[in-house]
Each structure stands twice: as structure tokens, then as C-alpha cells.
Amino acid sequence: MALKVGRRFIVEPGGALHGEFPVPGDKSISHRSVMLGSIAEGETRVEGFLEGDDAMATLSAMRALGVEIEGPEDGRLRIQGVGLHGLQAADAPLDLGNSGTSMRLFSGLLAGQPFVSELVGDASLMRRPMRRVTDPLTRMGARIGTAPNGTAPLRIEPAPGLRGIDYAMPMASAQVKSALLLSGLYAEGETCVTEPAVTRDHTERMLAALGVPVAVEGPRVRVTGGASLTGGGIAVPGDISSAAFFLVGASIASQASVTLTNVGLNPTRTGVIEILRRMGASIDIDAGHAGTGEPVGRITVEPAPLRGIDIPPELVPLAIDEFPAIFVAAACARGETVLRGAEELRVKESDRIAVMAEGLARLGIEVHPQPDGIRIVGGRLRGGHVRAHGDHRIAMSFAMAALAADGPVTIDDCAEVDTSFPGFVELAHRAGLSIRAEETSA
Structure with a gap:
């Protein structure tokens, strides 16, 4: 029987994100x-x-x-x-x-x-x-x-x-x-x-x-x-769920200036922007035209000191796919971030509450998972070894976490990233993330 090929990301600490580019289609x-x-x-x-x-x-x-x-x-x-x-x-x-x-x-x-x-x-x-x-x-x-x-x-x-x-x-x-x-x-x-x-x-x-x-x-x-x-x-506009990794990455990096073009700005999908702004993120939106009923625009983001918040329940369904990235922002924020009413995260491609809690703890962050959410106490991210458990959004979120870590971050079980973001490693590397991918036996 042929050996299944897996994928691992190795991301060096620090780095800076710069550039203007689109993200893949929604x-x-x-x-x-x-x-x-x-x-x-x-x-x-x-x-x-x-x-x-x-x-x-x-x-x-x-x-x-x-x-x-x-x-x-x-x-x-x-x-x-x-x-x-x-x-x-x-x-x-x-x-x-x-x-x-x-x-x-x-x-x-x-x-x-x-x-x-x-x-x-x-x-x-x-x-x-x-x-x-x-x-x-x-x-x-x-x-x-x-x-x-x-x-x-x-x-x-x-x-x-x-x-x-x-x-x-x-x-x-x-x-x-x-x-x-x-x-x-x-x-x-x-x-x-x-x-x-x-x-x-x-x-x-x-x-x-x-x-x-x-x-x-x-x-x-x-x-x-x-x-x-x-x-x-x-x-089809660019996917705001894919943009979310760069919104968080640029927010937590020591140096960054990123503009994402032709991003879908459907108001039922922009919860991630509202949550990050409430945390203090510097996000500027230049709204453009509407294509097939879908509003689009340019999003520019630069580093900013983040603070923990209680995430409003009405924003939860508007950001349900972006929470792995938001959890990384919370790990880098001053104070506590609390999420409730998000039991849906337990039945995504992985149990995203459990898997993100496990990974953030390995990177030195105090986390308290709950049945329907999580409490994250912001702190200093360490380097470390985490698993994405085959979940594309978790793999990309932990890749961006290395921008604020004090050592390399290695992420196993990343083969599913191409389900939503083909070319992620190449685009992130061009933007300034010190990332490489390796094949592994799975």
C-alpha cells in the first residue's frame, strides 16, 4: 500500500509582512x-x-x-x-x-x-x-x-x-x-x-x-x-476567510503594511474585521463595487497593540470560520479574550476549540476551553511544535503566530491547506513570512 504523504510547515520567528496582493476566490x-x-x-x-x-x-x-x-x-x-x-x-x-x-x-x-x-x-x-x-x-x-x-x-x-x-x-x-x-x-x-x-x-x-x-x-x-x-x-471576490490570516499576521507583526485587494465585504462575513477592530487593530477599508450582489473592496492593515475583549454574541456567526486566526490575535493581546456561544467550532474540520487550545498552550499561552467557547489570556508566544489535525484554517493560523513568537513554530498535519488556500505558503513567503513546507509520512 502506498504511503500517504503529509505536510509540515516550519516558520521562523519574527519577519515582516508587506505588499499589495489579492487572496484566492471566496x-x-x-x-x-x-x-x-x-x-x-x-x-x-x-x-x-x-x-x-x-x-x-x-x-x-x-x-x-x-x-x-x-x-x-x-x-x-x-x-x-x-x-x-x-x-x-x-x-x-x-x-x-x-x-x-x-x-x-x-x-x-x-x-x-x-x-x-x-x-x-x-x-x-x-x-x-x-x-x-x-x-x-x-x-x-x-x-x-x-x-x-x-x-x-x-x-x-x-x-x-x-x-x-x-x-x-x-x-x-x-x-x-x-x-x-x-x-x-x-x-x-x-x-x-x-x-x-x-x-x-x-x-x-x-x-x-x-x-x-x-x-x-x-x-x-x-x-x-x-x-x-x-x-x-x-x-467571485477574494475570500475574507483567507484574508483573515493576513489581517491577524499584519496586526501582530513588529513590522507590516499589507493591502489586500478585491476582498469580499459581504456584511454577513465581516465579523472578523469588527472583532479585530474592537481589539484595537489598525484596519482601513476602501469599499469598491458590488459584483453579482457581493460588495468588494481593499483592506489595508498595519501593526497595532491589541487588547483582549469579550466577543459580542451577535458577531459569532459572522466570524465563525475566522476564529482560529482570531485566537492567535487574542494570544498576542493584552488581557483576556472571552468567546461564548460558539459550540459550532466543535464540529468543523476539527474540534477547533480543543485543537487551538492545545496548540496555544504548547506555545506558552494560558487558555481555558469551554464547551461553547474559550478564554485566552494574552501573553508572550514561545516557539514550539503544534499539530493542525488536518484542519486548513488551524495550520495557517499557527503559521502567522510565528510572527510574534520567540522561536520557530513547527506545524504538523498541514496537507489540507489546499482545500481553501492553494498557494498559501508561496504567497505568505513573498509577503515576508519566513515559512517553508516539508513533506512527511502520514
């Missing part, structure tokens, strides 16, 4: 551009598509479902949409790799199809909870089976007819909301989803841009079944 929007473009009528052209493993898993799955897609070539796609009812049964289970977004959104999209589908993924994805999306889809009439513990593989069988429901979500989740809206396109009547807190609204914006009437009334979103989508142009 992963969430890239997923949705392929899914919605595929079920639209006519051709959809996408620019800025993220050529990372997660988004490529969505693209491969759509090709397996009979959709003709040209590219990606320099972030450009041409999708020949097949309409709401033009998808075809795949010849094999759809392997979605490490992508939870793909699995949850496909569960909604495929619930209304007249053929059987099976969704699988890598070991990490097969452990992630899926009942939060399969339960409400079942209420709509979908026929979805899970493993006994509520995880993948998911088996989706044809349903006699989906019904729109009025669903109040017990936990804020853009993935669950989006799955229900996609299923609602195939349901009889109106599908209403009410969130306990606002989450990213990329699905709503893109549906509207492609001609689907979407009613948004505060935390309540409504679609009516049967509405068709019309293909068009989709411009």
Missing part, C-alpha cells in the same frame, strides 16, 4: 456558483473561482451529475446549465472530499431529484454531523438516510413530492439554510427559514442575481418552488 461563493449555474437555464460564466480542493469537489460532483463545465482556467469557468430538472444520476457515489459545504448543500439540491444519490467524503467529513440538515429536509418529504450516528454516507432516494415548510433553525448555520432553500426550489409551495442569528447570505444573493425571487425579512428568508434560474455572469 470558497463559499465558488461552491454556489457551480451549483446554481448548473441548474440555471443557459450558460453561466464564472470569474475568480477558487481552484482549491473543496470547490473542485463540488465541480467534479456536478460533472458526475451530467453538467458540462469548461475550466477552471485562471479562475474562469463556463457552465452549460441544465435547468432545475436536467441533472442526471451519477454512476458512483459523489466523493466530496473534506467539504462540509458541498455535502450539506448537495443534500438539499439532490433531495428533489428523481434518482438515487449517495454522498461520501474523507475520514474527517464522514465524522461531521448531518442530522441538522437531514432532519428538516425529511420534514419537507425528502428521503435521506444517514449512518446510525447521523453522519455520512448520505443516501438520497427519490421522494414522491417535497413540501415547503416554515422552519425555525435551532442553531445558526448558513449551510443548513442554503440546503433548505435549494430544496425549496423543488418543493410545492413556499419554504421559509428563520435563523436565530444572521449568517452568510451568499445563496440568497446569488439566487436573486440569477432571477429567483427571494424574500428576506430580517432573519427570515422565503422562496417559492418552481422558480427557474437564468444563467449569467458571476464574479
